[in-house]
Amino acid sequence: MSLIATLSSATQALEAQEEALSVTNNNISNVNTPDYAREIVNLVEADPTDDNGVSLGNGVDVESVTSVQNQLLNLRIQQQTSDESSATAQVNALTEIQTLFPSSGTSLSSALTSVFTSLTALSANPTSATDRDAVITDAQTLVQQFNSISAGLTNSVPTLNTTVSTDVTSLNSLTAQAAAINQEITQQSSGSQTSATLTSQLTAVETSIAGLTNIAVTHNSDGTDNITTGNGTPLVLGNQSFALSTSTNSSGDTQVLDASGNNITADISGGDLGGTITVRDTDIPSLLSSLDTFANEFATAFNSAQATGYNTSGTAGTALFNISSTVAGSAASISLATTDPDAIAASSESATDNNGNVANFTALQTTDLSSTGASATDQAANLTYQVGELTSNATANQTAITTSLTSLTDEQSSVSGVSIDEESANLIRYQQAYEAAAKVVTTIESLFDTTIAMISGT
C-alpha cells in the first residue's frame, strides 16, 4: 500500500471523526429539545484493497447517521399524550366549574336549606311579618343561586368554543408542517437514506398533533407517514394535508368540519380538542340538565303547595316562583312571582291565619318532588356529587395517564434521549481519534520529507 493511499485513508479518518463530532455537537445542542431523538454515526470499515495478495484495511467510512427511535414506543406515547391532554382539558374546565358548588358559605344547598328553615320558623308563628319576610328573602337567595350557577355553567361554554377554534387552527398548521416534512423526506429518500433529522421532526410534529386530538399514524415504505384522526378522517396523506375547519351551530357552539365540510365534532376524541368537546357537549349539558330539572321540579312543587293554602288576605295562594313549562332553561329563567310576604299561603283555611299549609312546603325537603324520585335536598346533594364525581374522575384519570406517560417517556428517553455524559465521552473519543489521525498525516508528511531528502541527496 502506498503512502499516498495511507494519506488518503488518514484524511478519510479525519473526515469521519469530524462528522462524528458534528453529530455529537448536534446531540448536545438538542439535549433539551422536546421529542428530539439522539442521532448516532454508523462507522464501518472501508473495503480492503488487495496488495500483492495481502488484504489491507482501507480506513473508515461513514455509512449513515441515524436517529435512534422506537416506533412502537412513539405510537404509545402519542396515544397517551392524546389521553393526557384530553384529561387535562377536562380537569381544568371542571375544576373551575366545581367552584360554583362550594361546601361552605352561600351555596345552592345552603340557600335551599334556609328556605325550609324559614318556613319551619313560620310554622311556629304563621302571622309574623318578620318570619314571612325571611321566607321571601331566602327564596330570593335561592332564585339567585339557580340563576348564577346556570349562568356560571353557560358562561364556560364560549371559552371552550374559543379553545376548539384555536385547537383547530393549531392542528391545521401542524398537519401542514407534517405534509411539508413528508415532501422533504420523499425528495431526499429518492437518492439516499431517510434523513434522521426529518424523521425525528416528523415524530415530534405527530406528538404535537396527538396532544390536540387522537390520531392514527401509518408509516409508508418511503419514510413518510400518513396521519388520520382516530376515526379515520384524513389529516395528512403523503405531501398533502387536509385542513379542518370550524362553523357555529344553531346553539352557538363551534363545530369541527373535515376537509369536505362534514361535521365530525361528535367523532373527535382525545387530545385537548376531544377533552374540551367532552366538557362542552357532555359534562356541562348534563349538569345544566340536572340543575334545570331541580329548579323546575322544586318551583312547580312549591307553587302547587301554594295553591293548596291561603294567603293572609284569605284568598287561595298564587305561584311564588315564575317557572317555565319546559324544563330546559328553568334554572336560568326562574324568578320570584311576588316579593309580598303576605302572599305566602301558610294557612289551610281562608277564614283564619293558621299554619296548616306550611307542612306542605316543608315536606318538599324530604319527599320526592316528582318523576326523578328525589327530594329537594337530595337533588342539591346529587348535583354536588355529580360535579365532584366528574372532576374527581377526570383528575384520577389524569393522574393515572400522567404516571403511565412518565414511564413511557422514561423508556423513550432511555432509547432516544441525549445523555450529556455519553456525549462528553464521545467528544473526547472523537477528539482523540481525530488527533491520532492527524498524527498519521504528519507522520506520513515526515516520511515524504525523508523520501524526498533521499532523492535530492541533501
Added chain:
Amino acid sequence: MRFVANISNDIIANIENSDASVETALQEVSSGQKVNVPSDDPAAAAELIQLQAESSNNDQYTANTETVLSQAQDADSVLTQVVSLLNKAITLGTEGASLSYDSVDRVSIATQITGILTSVVSLANTTYDGASLFSGGSSGAAFTADSTSSTGYSYIGGDSINSVQVGTSLSVQSNIPGDTLFTQSGSSVLGALSDLSTALTTDGGSDSAAIGSATAEVSTALNYVSSQHQVYGNTITQLQSQETYLSSDTVTITSEADSLVGIDTATAAENLTQAETANNAVLSASAKVLQNTLLTYLPN
C-alpha cells in the same frame, strides 16, 4: 433499558408532585377539613349537604320547640288558675245552696261568681308575644263583651288548631281555640258560671235545687277544663323530651359531619410533616443528581 438519559424531566415531575402533596397537607391543616372541594370526595361532599340541611333543620326545630314550649307553659298556667277559680266557684255555689244563707248573702255570692266569670274571660284573653293564646289563629282577642249573649261574652276568635313542626316527622298541637276550652257545649265554663250567678239571684236564690244543679254544671265544666289542661301537660312533656333529643341529635350530626369531612389535628400535622420530609428528600436528592455530570471532572 439503557438508562434514563435526561433525568431532569423526571426530577421536575417529582418535585411538582411533592410540592402538591405539601400544599394539600397544608390546606388540610389550615382548614381542618379533608374535603375542601366536591372532587376531594364527591360522596362525602353530597352527604355533608344532607347533614348541613339536617343540622339547620334541627336548629329551627329547637327554636320552634322553645317557642311552643313557652306558649304551652303560659297556657298551662292560665288553665291552672282557671281550675282554681272554678273550684272556688263550686265552693261558693255549695254555700249558696245552703239554707243558712239569706238572699243578701246570695247576691254577694253571685257578685263573687260574676267576678270569677270576668277573671276567667280575662285569663282566656291572655296574650303571648302579642298574640292571643286562645284565639284559635285569629289575630285579635278570643272573647269580647256581648250583651246579646246569655253569658255576657261571646267568642270572636277562630277555630284553627296549629300543629307546629318540631321534628322531621313530629308536629305538636300548639293551641286550643278558646271556644273549645271555655264555651264547649255541655261543659261550658262561661255558661256554667253565668247560670250559677243567675240561679243565685233569681227570686232571691230561693230555688236551692237550681243553685245545686248550676253548681253541678260548674263541676262538669271543671272536669272538662282539667282534661283539656292535661293536653297542655302532655304537650309540655313531649316538647321537653324533643328538646333533649334535638340537642343530642345535633351533637351526633356535628360529629358525623366532622368524621366525614374533618381531619383531626394530629393526623393533619403528621401528614404535613411527612409531606415536608418527602419534599426535603426530593429537593436534596435532585440537587445532588443534577450537578453530577462527566463535565464536572474534565479538565478545563
